[in-house]
Amino acid sequence: MSSAPVTASRTKATPIWGRVRGRVVLLLCIMYAIAYIDRTNISTAGPTMMKALGLTSGEFGIAVAAFSLPYALLQIFGGNIGERIGPRKALFWIGTLWALATIATGFSVGLLSLAGARLLLGLTESAAFPTATSAMSRWVPPDRNGFVQGIVHSASRLGNAVAPMIVAGLIALGDLWNGPLAGWQISFILVGILSAVWAVLWVSLFRDRPREYKDITAQELSELPPQVELKDRPPVPWKRLIRTILPVTFVDFGYGWTLWVFLTWIPSFLSNQFGLALGKYALFTTFVLLAGVVGDTLGGVMGDRLLRRTGNLRSARRTVLLTGLLGSLACLAPLLFHPNLVAATITLSLSFFFLELCNATLWAIPMDVAPEWAGTASGMMNTGFGIAGIVSPILFGALVDATGWQWPFAASILLLAAAAVTAAVMKPTRVLPEKEFRAAVR
Numbered sequence: 001m002s003s004a005p006v007t008a009s010r011t012k013a014t015p016i017w018g019r020v021r022g023r024v025v026l027l028l029c030i031m032y033a034i035a036y037i038d039r040t041n042i043s044t045a046g047p048t049m050m051k052a053l054g055l056t057s058g059e060f061g062i063a064v065a066a067f068s069l070p071y072a073l074l075q076i077f078g079g080n081i082g083e084r085i086g087p088r089k090a091l092f093w094i095g096t097l098w099a100l101a102t103i104a105t106g107f108s109v110g111l112l113s114l115a116g117a118r119l120l121l122g123l124t125e126s127a128a129f130p131t132a133t134s135a136m137s138r139w140v141p142p143d144r145n146g147f148v149q150g151i152v153h154s155a156s157r158l159g160n161a162v163a164p165m166i167v168a169g170l171i172a173l174g175d176l177w178n179g180p181l182a183g184w185q186i187s188f189i190l191v192g193i194l195s196a197v198w199a200v201l202w203v204s205l206f207r208d209r210p211r212e213y214k215d216i217t218a219q220e221l222s223e224l225p226p227q228v229e230l231k232d233r234p235p236v237p238w239k240r241l242i243r244t245i246l247p248v249t250f251v252d253f254g255y256g257w258t259l260w261v262f263l264t265w266i267p268s269f270l271s272n273q274f275g276l277a278l279g280k281y282a283l284f285t286t287f288v289l290l291a292g293v294v295g296d297t298l299g300g301v302m303g304d305r306l307l308r309r310t311g312n313l314r315s316a317r318r319t320v321l322l323t324g325l326l327g328s329l330a331c332l333a334p335l336l337f338h339p340n341l342v343a344a345t346i347t348l349s350l351s352f353f354f355l356e357l358c359n360a361t362l363w364a365i366p367m368d369v370a371p372e373w374a375g376t377a378s379g380m381m382n383t384g385f386g387i388a389g390i391v392s393p394i395l396f397g398a399l400v401d402a403t404g405w406q407w408p409f410a411a412s413i414l415l416l417a418a419a420a421v422t423a424a425v426m427k428p429t430r431v432l433p434e435k436e437f438r439a440a441v442r
Helices: 020-053 057-066 068-073 075-085 087-105 111-125 128-139 142-177 183-205 218-223 238-274 278-310 313-337 341-369 371-403 406-425 434-441
Strands: none
Touching (some): 020 057, 020 111, 020 183, 020 278, 057 068, 057 111, 057 238, 057 371, 068 075, 068 111, 087 111, 087 128, 087 183, 128 371, 142 183, 142 238, 142 278, 238 278, 238 313, 238 371, 238 406, 313 341, 371 406
16 A cells, blocks of 8 residues: 555644544544444344344344345445435435334334344445545545544444443333333334434534535645545546455455454353343443444554554554454454353453454545545445345354354454455555546556
8 A cells, every 4th residue: 555645744643633623523423323322232132132022043143134234235335325425415314214224123023024124224324434434535634544433433332332231221221111112122212313313413514525614724624635526526446446445345354244243242142151131241241342442443543653654554554454353363262262251251352452453444444545435445345344244143143053152253263364364465555546547557
């Protein structure tokens, strides 16, 4: 990636806070947190839902994976559409529709209705993060790509971390209320309403063009990437972009397989292996997932700091990815030897911390190499995560039913190792618009 430009000082980072862009980042942090509460509340409610709806672990895995089918298939399309109509309108409709999908989950009566609600959620959220990345590419200085991706994904992991306690509390309160709806149903309905509130705030406060903010300064505008009008956006160079992003997509698949294990199965693992009740396994799950909040931010900071020091994008991004992938697989290994509850919680927390070092870097690479098509490029990259979300819950759940927990964790270790090898050898470079590319090769 050494051909990608570094536009800021190598010793001092361009500020994010104290600028209008800080408000944009804050809005996106709230969206990422809510999005992951919406996605992962089903894992905390899972043991209760499986009993209420009469589902096996394998059937529950199918319902969870239903989210990822449209999520994976529509990543590129969703990111491209978000670029075409602009992040303001796109994220408003995305947020509104995923609110409806979350509420619909609360009214599920069996496998088919639950899977249908999850399909709708995956459909609506498929364009969310690629479109948000497109918004960032307009509002974030290039030398802070990793940092901002780390901050917003830390917010998503904070949503992961608080979701078990929030959902468990709502389930308990709903059951005490003894009304017409069960506690797990109420938890989905209330979280869906929260999503709708964010969508209204976004469309009211965000603007696609930074210069449309009346209080933005000339200094801040000069720090941002050049702004291209929608009508002037160069055509997507699909072949060169796919060639560049495909190895990153595979790394994202290995990362995504293991992330879905954490987001889907850790509550059930703690409940089944150690006989924990709802309140206790929710608390231990929160401890594990909080480690990801730190990992996301630190991974983004590390990548950008290495970039400023070396000026070498490939080296900076690769170093963070290898540290995260190898650290995560090493910390998963003790789970193969039946650790006690405390040891398992520490091991899982460290593994999740290292895994999340990768997240900001994976999302920063599309912004690094294809800033003109950041939404499309990040959609290509995140297709790996989406595909992992289809196969990971289903295969992991089936392996749990057939063999217990050790073999599923071993599969995760192998996939992390394959992702690390790919990260070590991949060489993504700046993808130029067609006219510039032709001039460069002459």
